[in-house]
Amino acid sequence: MRTIAGLWRWRGNPLCRATDRREAWLALCAVLVIALGAPLAGLLSAHAAGAALHRAAHEQQRDRQRVWATVVDTVHPRPPLNAEPESVSRQQDHRRVRIRWKDARGHPHTGSVPARRAVRPGARLRVWTDRQGRLSGRPLSPRGASSHALLAGLAAGAGVAAGVEALRRLALRGLLRRRYTRWGEEWDRVGPDWGRPDWGRADSSS
8 A cells, every 4th residue: 555655756856757656556466466466376276176186186096005925036237348336336226026916806016116214035025006906006085186286386376477577677677678769869869958058048048
């Protein structure tokens, strides 16, 4: 309210140019749009993303299940001949193991998964599979869906604020260009008479 009242009093100032008033109103409109539009866009985006993500989480938890698998052997990636010892050790830390498991209908499957620790053939571990018995990732949890929806809302709000600020700067650049053009026109008009002893007397006498 203080800003609006200040703009209203400033509009009658003889030193205030038209471009100054446009610049002030442009800044006020940008602030209002960011203050109102960014939170609204964030809420709408978070609500839409949350609904979609919770549906996906429900479907994933319904279609995926954990089964026991047996380790067949360890798959070590073959390092290049000129590989450094440190890189070889890092690759061994991210080893993969070949496993065997059965789906809900008893059909056998084989595949490879990363192993966080060293395991021996015959060891048992649990993996996530889909309805067809294929390996899949961990299903999305409701808490994870809410977290992703919150991030989507924050990103949408920040995007609206950044877009409004970019438009304001673009419009401000146009105002400054117009202001400089008018300054050039004024200087072309009064520049030749600048510094003369009788400069300004003709205007005052007329």
